[in-house]
Amino acid sequence: MELMRLVITGTPGAGKTTFVQTVSDIGIVNTDxxxxxxxxxxxxxxxxxxxxxxxxxxxxMELHVYGTPGQARFNFMWDILIRRADAYMLLVAAxxxxxxxxxNQILAFMNERVHIPVVIGITHLDCFGARSPEEIMNxxxxxxxxxxxxxVMVDANSTNSVNRALNVLLLVLLMSRNKKHPETLIPxxxxxxxxxxxxxxxxxx
Amino acid sequence: MAISTExxxxxxxxxxxxxxDVQGAAVVTPDGLPLAVNIPNTMDEERVSAMSAAMLxxxxxxxxxxxxxxIDRISVEGDAGFSILTSCGNDAVFLVxxxxxxxxxxxxxxxxRTVSDLRYILG
Numbered sequence: 048m049e050l051m052r053l054v055i056t057g058t059p060g061a062g063k064t065t066f067v068q069t070v071s072d073i074g075i076v077n078t079d080x081x082x083x084x085x086x087x088x089x090x091x092x093x094x095x096x097x098x099x100x101x102x103x104x105x106x107x108m109e110l111h112v113y114g115t116p117g118q119a120r121f122n123f124m125w126d127i128l129i130r131r132a133d134a135y136m137l138l139v140a141a142x143x144x145x146x147x148x149x150x151n152q153i154l155a156f157m158n159e160r161v162h163i164p165v166v167i168g169i170t171h172l173d174c175f176g177a178r179s180p181e182e183i184m185n186x187x188x189x190x191x192x193x194x195x196x197x198x199v200m201v202d203a204n205s206t207n208s209v210n211r212a213l214n215v216l217l218l219v220l221l222m223s224r225n226k227k228h229p230e231t232l233i234p235x236x237x238x239x240x241x242x243x244x245x246x247x248x249x250x251x252x
Numbered sequence: 253m254a255i256s257t258e259x260x261x262x263x264x265x266x267x268x269x270x271x272x273d274v275q276g277a278a279v280v281t282p283d284g285l286p287l288a289v290n291i292p293n294t295m296d297e298e299r300v301s302a303m304s305a306a307m308l309x310x311x312x313x314x315x316x317x318x319x320x321x322x323i324d325r326i327s328v329e330g331d332a333g334f335s336i337l338t339s340c341g342n343d344a345v346f347l348v349x350x351x352x353x354x355x356x357x358x359x360x361x362x363x364x365r366t367v368s369d370l371r372y373i374l375g
Contacts, residue, residue, distance in 0.1 A: 078309035080282040
């Protein structure tokens with residue numbers, strides 16, 4: 048049985064806990080506490096340690112999915128979780144302009160520590176004032192569409208959408224493993240043009 | 253009634269300075285923000301608060317999933333000292349940093365006493 052550890056990180060209120068909840072086969076282990084900081088205006092509760100969910104893929108592979116806290120004061124948890132991760136997804140909420148700079152901080156933090164495959168997940172695209180995924184990728188400093196981590200649009204509440212996002216992350220991870228020298232530094236040059244534009248679309252119902 | 257940060261600060265100051273071998277203490281919210289902090293200035297207030305909250309929530313989760321019931325206290329024992337977390341009502345967590353020489357009995361008793369003072373102030 049192969050075990051893979053995936054980390055879902057991102058800005059506060061981007062949908063990390065919901066993502067892990069939606070994707071997990073088991074009831075998730077979460078550590079939500081009543082929010083009293085700026086996050087309180089976004090949602091009543093916030094993760095303070097991590098969320099843990101599990102996904103079984105047949106008999107041969109199991110995924111452990113960890114959701115991190117979003118606030119930078121919990122960056123010691125980011126550190127603990129990312130060091131043992133095989134790949135991670137960064138969730139960014141499209142409708143909050145301040146998210147992009149926070150997401151940049153997270154990316155910088157992760158890049159200092161690990162060089163593992165990453166996928167950018169864009170959430171809240173159905174909210175008022177949401178910016179286009181292209182704008183957000185540009186905000187994250189990825190200007191060249193052929194030379195950047197794959198991007199997926201995610202609706203964290205939809206099982207279909209979350210599973211597709213997870214598939215992209217797994218695909219990227221498996222591709223990087225099949226290379227002799229996994230070129231997983233960001234910006235990423237190792238993906239074929241077809242892969243850097245995954246055909247994953249958000250279905251809004 | 254509003255929480256008196258002055259009183260909180262006073263209780264902490266009193267606890268840290270009168271209990272022997274206590275090096276620092278903090279009262280933080282369960283989501284990891286400082287309410288009142290009295291810690292060595294080599295440590296970062298925000299980080300200490302966030303760590304306390306993460307530790308307590310994990311401990312409580314362990315208590316629940318592994319059927320250990322409600323958690324009274326979590327202690328981390330290192331070769332340089334103790335770090336003890338005590339739940340302080342629904343709205344606060346009490347963190348104590350003590351040196352290795354601290355007498356456990358006295359420490360626990362003082363923590364208990366201080367927690368009841370803090371609970372009163374927090375209402």
